[in-house]
Amino acid sequence: MLTHKKTNVEKLAENLGNEPIAGRSLWRDAMHRFSRNKAAMAGLVVLGLIVLFAAIGPFVAAWHYSDIDWSLMGNAASAGQPSIANGHYFGIDDLGRDLFARTVQGSQISLLVGTIGALIAVVIGTLYGATAGYFGGRVDSIMMRTVDILMSIPYMFFLILLLVMFGRSILLIFIGIGAISWLEMARIVRGQTLSIKNKEYIEAAIASGVRPFKIVLRHVVPNLLGVVIVYATLLVPQMILTESFISFLGLGVQEPQTSWGALINDGAGTMRYGTLWQLMFPLGFFIATLLSFFFVGDGLRDALDPKDR
Amino acid sequence: MTEHTQADTLASPTRTREKLLSVRDLKVYFDIFPKGAMPWTKPRKLKAVNGVSFDLYEGETLGVVGESGCGKSTLARAVIRMLPVEGGEVVWLGQDLAPLKDKAMRNHRKDIQMIFQDPLASLNPRMTIGQIIAEPLETHYPDLSRAEVKERVAEMMKTVGLLPNQINRYPHEFSGGQCQRIGIARALVLKPKMIICDEPVSALDVSIQAQVINLLMSLQKKMGLSLIFIAHDLSVVKHISTRIMVLYLGNVMEVADSADIYRQPRHPYTQALISAVPIPDPKIERNKEVILIEGDLPSPINPPSGCVFRTRCPRAEAKCAEQKPELIFAQGTHQVACHFHD
Ligand SMILES: Nc1ncnc2c1ncn2[C@@H]1O[C@H](COP(=O)(O)OP(=O)(O)O)[C@@H](O)[C@H]1O
Numbered sequence: 129m130l131t132h133k134k135t136n137v138e139k140l141a142e143n144l145g146n147e148p149i150a151g152r153s154l155w156r157d158a159m160h161r162f163s164r165n166k167a168a169m170a171g172l173v174v175l176g177l178i179v180l181f182a183a184i185g186p187f188v189a190a191w192h193y194s195d196i197d198w199s200l201m202g203n204a205a206s207a208g209q210p211s212i213a214n215g216h217y218f219g220i221d222d223l224g225r226d227l228f229a230r231t232v233q234g235s236q237i238s239l240l241v242g243t244i245g246a247l248i249a250v251v252i253g254t255l256y257g258a259t260a261g262y263f264g265g266r267v268d269s270i271m272m273r274t275v276d277i278l279m280s281i282p283y284m285f286f287l288i289l290l291l292v293m294f295g296r297s298i299l300l301i302f303i304g305i306g307a308i309s310w311l312e313m314a315r316i317v318r319g320q321t322l323s324i325k326n327k328e329y330i331e332a333a334i335a336s337g338v339r340p341f342k343i344v345l346r347h348v349v350p351n352l353l354g355v356v357i358v359y360a361t362l363l364v365p366q367m368i369l370t371e372s373f374i375s376f377l378g379l380g381v382q383e384p385q386t387s388w389g390a391l392i393n394d395g396a397g398t399m400r401y402g403t404l405w406q407l408m409f410p411l412g413f414f415i416a417t418l419l420s421f422f423f424v425g426d427g428l429r430d431a432l433d434p435k436d437r
Numbered sequence: 438m439t440e441h442t443q444a445d446t447l448a449s450p451t452r453t454r455e456k457l458l459s460v461r462d463l464k465v466y467f468d469i470f471p472k473g474a475m476p477w478t479k480p481r482k483l484k485a486v487n488g489v490s491f492d493l494y495e496g497e498t499l500g501v502v503g504e505s506g507c508g509k510s511t512l513a514r515a516v517i518r519m520l521p522v523e524g525g526e527v528v529w530l531g532q533d534l535a536p537l538k539d540k541a542m543r544n545h546r547k548d549i550q551m552i553f554q555d556p557l558a559s560l561n562p563r564m565t566i567g568q569i570i571a572e573p574l575e576t577h578y579p580d581l582s583r584a585e586v587k588e589r590v591a592e593m594m595k596t597v598g599l600l601p602n603q604i605n606r607y608p609h610e611f612s613g614g615q616c617q618r619i620g621i622a623r624a625l626v627l628k629p630k631m632i633i634c635d636e637p638v639s640a641l642d643v644s645i646q647a648q649v650i651n652l653l654m655s656l657q658k659k660m661g662l663s664l665i666f667i668a669h670d671l672s673v674v675k676h677i678s679t680r681i682m683v684l685y686l687g688n689v690m691e692v693a694d695s696a697d698i699y700r701q702p703r704h705p706y707t708q709a710l711i712s713a714v715p716i717p718d719p720k721i722e723r724n725k726e727v728i729l730i731e732g733d734l735p736s737p738i739n740p741p742s743g744c745v746f747r748t749r750c751p752r753a754e755a756k757c758a759e760q761k762p763e764l765i766f767a768q769g770t771h772q773v774a775c776h777f778h779d
């Protein structure tokens with residue numbers, strides 16, 4: 129018995145020296161810090177719920193977003209309030225269409241505009257900025273002066289002009305928003321790349337003969353990712369806001385499709401008839417999403433770069 | 438060119454070891470643009486390394502000493518071709534590396550490795566220790582199997598005094614001294630012939646410095662390495678160096694065997710540096726005369742004429758401003774660049 133125990137202890141002692149200890153990566157540290165940030169976690173939960181709403185909403189809705197409820201048309205103010213009984217959970221809009229279905233549809237469009245705009249910014253901005261920053265010199269000057277020039281164009285004016293000229297289309301909005309959103313990202317990424325490029329671990333990689341492409345992939349990009357992720361989460365609400373503003377001007381998505389901005393526009397227009405729900409539902413989603421993104425972005429920044437504060 | 442042949446023929450006859458590295462009249466200049474310069478203004482040249490020559494033999498350690506900003510790191514980076522060379526030769530085993538393209542240079546990189554000043558900053562924070570040490574292996578031997586790489590990495594970790602079970606941890610989980618051991622493991626994993634250590638202990642606690650230096654010395658003996666060991670003060674290089682080269686403002690002031698330079702420094706600058714090294718015996722320490730070097734390091738953009746040290750030299754005369762002293766053999770292998778050397 130005694131000898132048996134002893135060998136066990138010996139085994140344990142041996143294993144203590146051999147079993148690899150799991151390291152704490154910076155990502156895990158960041159996730160841990162993030163999970164302790166209450167506002168950011170709340171934001172994440174709210175965002176999750178809103179995405180869920182946009183995804184399964186069409187199956188829950190009793191009506192299609194373009195169908196008009198003829199029985200209620202014309203008396204939205206008196207009979208169109210939110211009601212479980214007739215299937216209009218969020219009430220109806222001014223034309224007698226189901227507001228729940230329309231809010232679901234608007235959420236889909238707005239979230240899509242936000243994420244696709246941010247995605248374009250991430251891909252183009254990161255590649256462009258990292259290239260300019262890593263190669264430096266003349267390449268860098270030309271690329272960044274181009275960004276400066278593009279940035280000096282009053283782009284909202286430009287976008288509105290495009291929409292007026294070519295007609296309203298969701299594709300044009302995607303292109304317009306995406307084409308502009310990457311500029312700031314490129315600048316941020318370039319700045320970050322410049323500082324990473326001079327780090328000793330890059331020098332160490334060059335000194336041991338690692339190829340430039342591999343250096344960018346293994347050493348530059350992973351160290352850029354934190355900044356890119358934070359900025360991307362803050363870009364999504366910016367994109368949503370831009371789209372909403374365009375929709376608010378009446379130049380956004382085409383009927384019967386809609387977006388939060390368009391719904392808010394409609395709701396604001398009919399507010400004085402006493403149909404407050406037509407404003408409040410889309411506005412609620414809109415504000416909840418923006419705030420959540422800001423909280424999440426802020427939480428990510430704190431979590432990924434604790435030295436900053 | 439004449440200096441070149443002179444140095445070659447005068448190389449010590451007592452040395453029978455193979456000459457690994459031979460640097461001749463190496464020049465590294467940086468373009469400096471004044472603040473707010475227009476794109477078309479001509480840059481000014483900062484002569485960070487201005488005509489340095491030295492040799493490195495198999496198994497020996499060359500200590501490189503000089504004040505901060507005198508061009509030590511620039512010299513190291515130019516030797517391993519991380520910086521473009523303005524002029525001169527870097528002959529590695531008979532081949533000049535200076536004109537090589539990046540691609541051709543990459544093949545030599547497994548023989549020449551480097552250890553950096555800031556141990557933590559020289560390790561990618563997003564990679565595990567295992568990935569960091571394995572990277573040079575994977576770069577130069579892409580055919581090695583995963584198991585082989587892992588085995589070699591673990592073996593290397595043991596060699597430098599790290600527990601192999603730390604393989605999956607990240608740099609920020611280690612102390613400065615341990616990080617430097619990781620850096621050393623990365624440099625050694627390819628079994629190089631030469632390692633350039635750029636102030637490898639300057640960022641470490643004094644108690645850790647000795648450990649790292651001792652580790653480097655024992656590894657050198659075990660693996661037959663040649664070292665270029667850079668430091669900003671003489672006391673650090675004393676134990677480890679076979680020979681010592683003293684730099685000032687991108688120029689070589691003195692090169693001699695380690696014992697020689699301590700016993701009989703011939704250049705006024707070296708003499709001042711050595712007088713500042715503390716002596717363990719308190720009696721001698723109290724009575725010794727410290728030669729103070731007054732004034733600041735001149736700017737390498739606008740170096741003094743003639744001898745670069747003349748603005749701070751206690752022995753400077755008119756000739757020093759007119760004529761640049763050549764690096765000559767004062768006695769045996771002891772080289773010095775001064776018109777009025779001892
Ligand atoms: N990339 C660079 N661009 C311009 N000047 C540089 C650069 N690197 C170093 N220098 C200058 O070259 C000189 C030597 O620097 P360095 O080799 O780092 O000195 P040391 O390592 O001896 O402290 C300094 O005057 C420094 O300002």
Ligand code: SF4
Nearest residue numbers: 744747750757775776
């Ligand atoms: S050459 Fe002149 S200035 Fe230079 S170290 Fe010798 S004595 Fe001093």
Ligand SMILES: [Mg+2]
Nearest residue numbers: 509510511636
């Ligand atoms: Mg240095």
